[in-house]
Each structure stands twice: as structure tokens, then as C-alpha cells.
Amino acid sequence: MLVRHLCGVLPFSGLWLGVLLATSAFAAVQVTVPASGPSTNVTVVYSNFLGVSFELSFINYYFGNDTNTVPEPVVQYLNALHERGSNQSVRLRLGGNSMDSSTYVPNQPDIVEFTDPTANSNDQPVNYGQQLFQVMNAMSDKVGGAEYLIGLSLRDPNSTNVPLLAGDAQHFLGDKLDAMLLGNEPDLYTGHGERPNLANYTTNDYIGDYWEVFGELGKTPQGDVLSLDKIAGPTICCDWDLASLLQSGWLDQFSDRLKYITLQHYPQDNCGPTHKYELDFYLHHANAVSLAQWQNDGLDIIRQEPSATRKPILMDEFSSASCGGLPGISDTFGVAMWSVDYALQLASVGYSGAYLHTREPGVTYNLFDAPPAVAAGAGAWTTNPPFYAYLPTSEALQATNGSRVFDLNVQNSSSDATQSVAGYGIYDATSNTPHHLVLFNFANATGASTEFTIPASLIGSGTSVTLGLRFLTAPNVNEKYNIAWGNLTWAGVGDGVPVTATGSYVQSDQNVPCAQGCSISVPGPAVAVVYLGGFNTQAASSSTSNSSDAVPSSTSDSNTQQADGASMGVPAVGLTTLLSIVAMVFALTL
Ligand SMILES: *[C@@H]1O[C@H](CO)[C@@H](O)[C@H](O)[C@H]1NC(C)=O
Ligand SMILES: *[C@@H]1O[C@H](CO)[C@@H](O)[C@H](O)[C@H]1NC(C)=O
Ligand SMILES: *[C@@H]1O[C@H](CO)[C@@H](O)[C@H](O)[C@H]1NC(C)=O
Numbered sequence: 001m002l003v004r005h006l007c008g009v010l011p012f013s014g015l016w017l018g019v020l021l022a023t024s025a026f027a028a029v030q031v032t033v034p035a036s037g038p039s040t041n042v043t044v045v046y047s048n049f050l051g052v053s054f055e056l057s058f059i060n061y062y063f064g065n066d067t068n069t070v071p072e073p074v075v076q077y078l079n080a081l082h083e084r085g086s087n088q089s090v091r092l093r094l095g096g097n098s099m100d101s102s103t104y105v106p107n108q109p110d111i112v113e114f115t116d117p118t119a120n121s122n123d124q125p126v127n128y129g130q131q132l133f134q135v136m137n138a139m140s141d142k143v144g145g146a147e148y149l150i151g152l153s154l155r156d157p158n159s160t161n162v163p164l165l166a167g168d169a170q171h172f173l174g175d176k177l178d179a180m181l182l183g184n185e186p187d188l189y190t191g192h193g194e195r196p197n198l199a200n201y202t203t204n205d206y207i208g209d210y211w212e213v214f215g216e217l218g219k220t221p222q223g224d225v226l227s228l229d230k231i232a233g234p235t236i237c238c239d240w241d242l243a244s245l246l247q248s249g250w251l252d253q254f255s256d257r258l259k260y261i262t263l264q265h266y267p268q269d270n271c272g273p274t275h276k277y278e279l280d281f282y283l284h285h286a287n288a289v290s291l292a293q294w295q296n297d298g299l300d301i302i303r304q305e306p307s308a309t310r311k312p313i314l315m316d317e318f319s320s321a322s323c324g325g326l327p328g329i330s331d332t333f334g335v336a337m338w339s340v341d342y343a344l345q346l347a348s349v350g351y352s353g354a355y356l357h358t359r360e361p362g363v364t365y366n367l368f369d370a371p372p373a374v375a376a377g378a379g380a381w382t383t384n385p386p387f388y389a390y391l392p393t394s395e396a397l398q399a400t401n402g403s404r405v406f407d408l409n410v411q412n413s414s415s416d417a418t419q420s421v422a423g424y425g426i427y428d429a430t431s432n433t434p435h436h437l438v439l440f441n442f443a444n445a446t447g448a449s450t451e452f453t454i455p456a457s458l459i460g461s462g463t464s465v466t467l468g469l470r471f472l473t474a475p476n477v478n479e480k481y482n483i484a485w486g487n488l489t490w491a492g493v494g495d496g497v498p499v500t501a502t503g504s505y506v507q508s509d510q511n512v513p514c515a516q517g518c519s520i521s522v523p524g525p526a527v528a529v530v531y532l533g534g535f536n537t538q539a540a541s542s543s544t545s546n547s548s549d550a551v552p553s554s555t556s557d558s559n560t561q562q563a564d565g566a567s568m569g570v571p572a573v574g575l576t577t578l579l580s581i582v583a584m585v586f587a588l589t590l
């Protein structure tokens with residue numbers, strides 16, 4: 001067993017604590033948890049919390065031109081999410097400015113065709129055909145289940161194309177169609193010149209437009225899609241106040257048909273020559289906490305609804321900086337850590353899901369990049385830092401009952417922006433039992449570890465007193481490629497299948513005795529996921545040895561399938577990769 005007592009983990013006894021305090025320049029970070037657990041109104045979230053948002057115009061790079069050219073690496077990436085997703089569908093969204101400006105052409109054979117060579121790079125319209133639904137279904141089948149958000153344009157509320165799309169989307173996708181986002185960033189319509197006849201496109205105009213489109217959605221060529229209650233909005237990003245909009249009549253008038261309240265918001269943009277924040281902004285938890293307070297008054301209106309009628313809130317598009325991200329910021333390990341922190345923060349304040357955005361190849365915040373080839377062409381893919389955020393987030397949220405996420409405010413980090421640590425407790429949805437902790441050390445330079453002391457009270461009096469520890473690590477916060485989740489990395493692989501990571505920055509899984517409490521050493525920079533009760537046995541499955549096989553792995557149940565003892569810390573994909581190699585060798589020798 002790779003329990004590294006000296007440099008990794010110290011049993012928390014008085015003697016060791018004394019040594020620790022005497023030899024460490026910094027006091028240990030006390031992890032304290034409320035005896036009563038988080039309040040019962042905290043939104044229940046699942047391990048598919050973090051979804052992927054794709055810009056429509058470039059969807060064939062990621063999903064293929066047709067069902068025969070679905071890129072296998074993308075299947076592998078999304079499978080890695082599904083494997084860790086407690087058998088929940090992978091959350092995917094197709095939309096963006098380009099879905100607001102594009103036209104559905106049912107009889108067009110090609111999946112997408114660009115229609116405006118002079119378009120702004122942040123809004124490139126296409127015509128798209130039914131092939132889109134075929135590849136969406138194919139992708140879902142290949143990854144063990146996907147649920148889709150799609151955009152419906154509100155740029156012309158009288159458009160006959162919108163009901164046509166809505167009807168066909170429901171017809172072809174069925175239950176895989178989670179919701180339709182009516183209008184993309186309508187609060188920017190005035191700024192983007194979308195309503196040239198109006199000096200200002202107001203929320204009253206917007207409500208009028210909703211009525212217009214709702215009327216048509218009740219009678220599309222494929223029938224009534226309105227009464228499926230799959231509409232989502234307002235998908236504002238920037239200029240409108242959510243509370244005012246909700247109280248202007250929009251929520252009352254459309255509530256019956258609304259499935260989600262949707263927002264998309266970035267901390268800053270790269271639309272002009274200057275930007276607000278450098279990488280350091282993302283490395284202080286208090287900034288993530290403040291950012292998640294955006295539209296807090298409006299969120300309060302939703303949160304105060306009784307849980308039976310409360311609309312789930314989705315951050316349906318976000319990343320580190322809009323307009324394509326910022327090089328040296330959006331493509332760094334620091335932002336991967338931030339993405340985990342911010343996702344969990346959103347969960348803790350009432351969001352039910354959040355979707356990191358990905359655009360055309362080369363955009364700095366992309367999760368992964370297609371090879372330098374034509375869309376759906378062959379070649380090696382590149383894995384970018386934000387992709388790694390999915391691994392700790394989804395594993396930490398694994399629980400059959402769902403989870404409630406609680407910011408532990410370690411070292412006052414929620415408000416003290418000088419702190420470089422953070423911590424969350426992930427609790428069962430229905431009991432006050434925490435099942436994971438997520439600890440952050442944003443310090444930039446491997447070796448500068450921080451000790452987090454875990455109280456015995458947190459461990460409970462159960463039989464299993466061994467914690468499992470898995471780390472997301474990189475040599476420093478600026479790193480782009482050498483990133484490891486446990487001992488797995490996607491660095492240097494072109495096929496989306498992780499390999500064993502090497503390098504001094506890599507931290508193998510650890511099993512930590514913690515009956516009397518213990519101290520956990522988190523290197524800087526790293527995110528640690530603590531499996532209270534030890535690693536579970538989920539995810540060891542041969543299903544991904546053939547990723548067109550939709551049978552999911554025997555996932556989830558971190559609470560019912562705990563390993564007894566310390567020997568079960570097998571990262572999911574490590575074993576499946578091994579099995580897939582075995583399967584391939586087998587196939588080749590037949
Ligand atoms: C996983 O989900 C699929 C689709 O919802 C379902 O058919 C299947 O039975 C589930 N598998 C397990 C092991 O729960
Ligand atoms: C949509 O049509 C209605 C009449 O049905 C008209 O009053 C309205 O101005 C039109 N809206 C736009 C944006 O063209
Ligand atoms: C434009 O409309 C929005 C939304 O109704 C409102 O918040 C804003 O104050 C208006 N702007 C002007 C200049 O009237």
C-alpha cells in the first residue's frame with residue numbers, strides 16, 4: 001500500500017501533531033463541520049452536476065458529420081464523465097449565440113453549413129439539418145446516456161423556424177431532450193443590435209416575445225411541445241437584473257411551462273483589448289464565493305419557493321472568461337482547480353447543474369481540442385486543463401441519494417481573499433452523513449504542502465475508519481498539460497484514453513487511518529477528494545473497453561459499496577484502460 005506516512009499522511013496523535021507544529025511554518029488548517037449538517041433547504045445535486053456546453057456552429061468537430069464519424073476520443077472523454085456519474089445521464093448543451101442566429105433546415109443533408117463568412121467569430125451562424133439529432137442520439141448511446149439542453153432562438157419571435165426546430169427536436173430526441181432554452185442572452189439583444197427598431201429591448205418586450213413563441217410551440221408541425229413543460233429561461237448573462245425580471249410578471253406568467261431557471265455568466269471577458277483579472281483571481285476561494293452571489297436577489301426568489309414547486313437553477317454556460325477565454329489563464333491548472341471550486345460553490349448556493357463551455361478548436365477555455373484537421377477528421381486530440389475539473393467534482397458527488405454541498409469556510413476562506421485554501425463537505429441528501437470532503441491548496445509550487453486536520457467527530461463511530469485520498473495535481477498553477485487525477489493523466493494521449501502519470505508532482509491514492517482524527521497533507525497546488533469511509537468499489541467495469549457499448553459501469557453507491565480496509569483505491573479508468581488493452585489484444589489475436 002502506498003500510504004506515505006512521512007511525507008503524505010500523519011496519524012493525528014499528540015506526538016505527531018507536536019512534531020508537525022514544531023516543524024511546519026504554518027499552523028494546520030482546522031476542518032470543522034457543523035454538527036447538524038447543512039440546512040435541509042440546500043439543493044440536492046448529483047454526480048452529473050458538471051455538464052458540457054457546446055457552441056452549435058462547431059458541433060461536427062465534437063459529434064462528427066454523421067453517426068459514422070462520431071469522434072472516438074470525444075466518446076472516451078464523455079465516457080469518463082459517465083463512469084463517474086452514478087449512472088446519471090451526462091449533461092450536454094448545444095447552444096450559444098450561434099444557435100440563436102442559426103437556421104434549422106430539415107432537408108439539408110449536411111449537419112452544419114456556414115452561412116456568413118464575414119460573421120463575428122463569437123457568433124457564426126450555420127444552417128443545420130436533421131443529421132444533428134442523429135449524432136446527438138448516437139453520442140448518447142455511446143456514452144451510456146446523455147440529456148440535452150438546446151437553444152431556441154428569440155431573435156425573431158415570429159419565426160416559423162423555431163417551432164419547426166422545437167417539434168423535430170422533441171420528435172427525434174424524445175426523453176433525451178431535457179429542455180429548450182428560449183432566447184440566448186436576451187439582455188444583450190440591444191447591445192448586439194438584434195432589435196434595431198427598439199431603442200431598448202426591455203423585459204416587457206421580452207415577455208411579449210415569450211407569449212408569441214409560446215403560442216407557436218403549442219402547435220408545431222410535430223404537435224404541441226409547449227405542454228411538455230420543457231422550456232427554460234431567461235438565460236441572461238450580463239445586463240438584466242434577475243429579481244426584477246422574475247417580479248415583472250415573467251415568472252408568474254410562464255412558470256407552468258418552465259422547467260429550469262437558466263443563467264450564463266463569466267467572471268470576465270476577452271472581448272476587448274483589456275481584461276479585469278489575472279490568474280491569481282481564480283486561486284482565492286473568496287472570489288469564487290462572491291462570483292456565485294451574482295443575481296443573488298433573484299436566486300433568493302427562486303430559493304424561497306417550497307421545494308416541491310421550486311424551479312431548478314442551471315448555470316447553462318460558463319467558463320473562466322468569455323469571448324474565447326484568455327491565454328495563460330483559461331488554459332491552466334489554476335483554472336481547472338477554480339472550475340472545481342466554483343462548481344461546488346454553485347451547488348452550495350442552490351444551482352442544480354453547471355455547464356463548462358467549449359467552442360471551435362483553439363479557443364483557450366476548451367475542455368479538449370480536435371486535431372488540426374477538417375471537422376470530424378482523424379488525428380490526435382489534446383486534453384486541456386478544464387477537462388480535469390470533471391473528475392474530482394463527479395467523484396466527490398457520487399451518492400445514490402444525491403448530495404448536499406456545504407462550504408466549510410476553512411480558515412475563513414469564504415470571505416478572506418488572502419487565503420489559499422478551501423474546503424467543502426459533501427453530505428448525503430437525506431441524512432446528515434458527509435460522504436466526501438473536497439480540500440483545496442491553491443499554493444503555487446509543489447512541495448509547499450498544507451496540513452488539514454480532520455476531526456474524529458467527522459469520521460463517525462462506524463466500523464470503517466480509513467479515509468481514501470485522491471488528488472488532482474500539477475507541477476504548478478500555470479501548467480497546461482501535466483495534470484494528474486490520482487495516477488492517471490490525459491497528457492500526451494491523442495485518443496482520450498488516460499494513461500499512468502509519471503513525474504514528481506503525481507500523488508498516488510492514499511488510504512489513511514483516521515479513527516482518532518488525522519491530518520491530511522495536501523500539496524500545493526492540488527485538489528484532494530477525501531472518501532470518508534474509504535474508496536468505493538465503483539467503476540471497475542469492462543463496459544468502456546468498447547465504448548459503443550452503452551452498458552454503464554457498475555457505478556455509484558459510494559455509501560453502500562465501501563471497501564473494507566485499505567485495498568480498494570483503484571481509479572476507475574486505470575482498471576478499465578487495462579481491461580480495454582486486454583480486450584484489444586484479445587481482439588487482435590483472434
Ligand atoms: C443505468 O441507467 C440506465 C438508463 O437510465 C438504466 O437502463 C440502467 O438500468 C441503469 N443501470 C444501473 C446499474 O443502475
Ligand atoms: C410579431 O408579430 C406580431 C403580430 O402577430 C407583431 O405585432 C410583432 O411586431 C412582430 N414582432 C416582431 C419582432 O417582428
Ligand atoms: C433597458 O431595459 C432593461 C430591461 O428592461 C432595463 O433594465 C434598462 O434599465 C433599460 N435601459 C434603458 C437605458 O432604459
Ligand SMILES: *[C@@H]1O[C@H](CO)[C@@H](O)[C@H](O)[C@H]1NC(C)=O
Binds near residue numbers: 041303348349350
Ligand atoms: C436556505 O435557507 C436560508 C435561510 O432562509 C437561506 O439564507 C439560504 O439561502 C437557503 N439556501 C439555499 C441553498 O436555498
Ligand SMILES: *[C@@H]1O[C@H](CO)[C@@H](O)[C@H](O)[C@H]1NC(C)=O
Binds near residue numbers: 065112374376
Ligand atoms: C465534415 O464536414 C465538413 C463540412 O462539410 C467537411 O469540411 C469535412 O471534410 C467533413 N469531415 C469529414 C471527415 O469528412
Ligand SMILES: *[C@@H]1O[C@H](CO)[C@@H](O)[C@H](O)[C@H]1NC(C)=O
Binds near residue numbers: 411412
Ligand atoms: C476567522 O475569523 C474570525 C472572526 O470572524 C476570527 O476570530 C478567527 O481567528 C479567524 N480564523 C482564522 C483561521 O483566520
Ligand SMILES: *[C@@H]1O[C@H](CO)[C@@H](O)[C@H](O)[C@H]1NC(C)=O
Binds near residue numbers: 428430431433
Ligand atoms: C439514503 O436515503 C435513505 C432513505 O432516506 C436513508 O435511509 C439512508 O440512510 C441514506 N443513505 C445515507 C448514506 O445516508
Ligand SMILES: *[C@@H]1O[C@H](CO)[C@@H](O)[C@H](O)[C@H]1NC(C)=O
Binds near residue numbers: 280445477
Ligand atoms: C507558479 O510557479 C511557477 C514555477 O515556479 C512560475 O513559473 C509561475 O510564474 C508561478 N505562477 C504564479 C501565478 O505565481
Ligand SMILES: *[C@@H]1O[C@H](CO)[C@@H](O)[C@H](O)[C@H]1NC(C)=O
Binds near residue numbers: 547549587
Ligand atoms: C464494439 O461493440 C459493437 C457492438 O457490439 C461491435 O459492433 C464492435 O465491433 C465492437 N468494437 C470493438 C472495438 O470491439
Ligand SMILES: *[C@@H]1O[C@H](CO)[C@@H](O)[C@H](O)[C@H]1NC(C)=O
Binds near residue numbers: 508570574
Ligand atoms: C495507480 O493507482 C492505483 C490505486 O491506488 C494502484 O492500484 C495502481 O497500482 C497504480 N498504478 C500504477 C501504475 O502505479
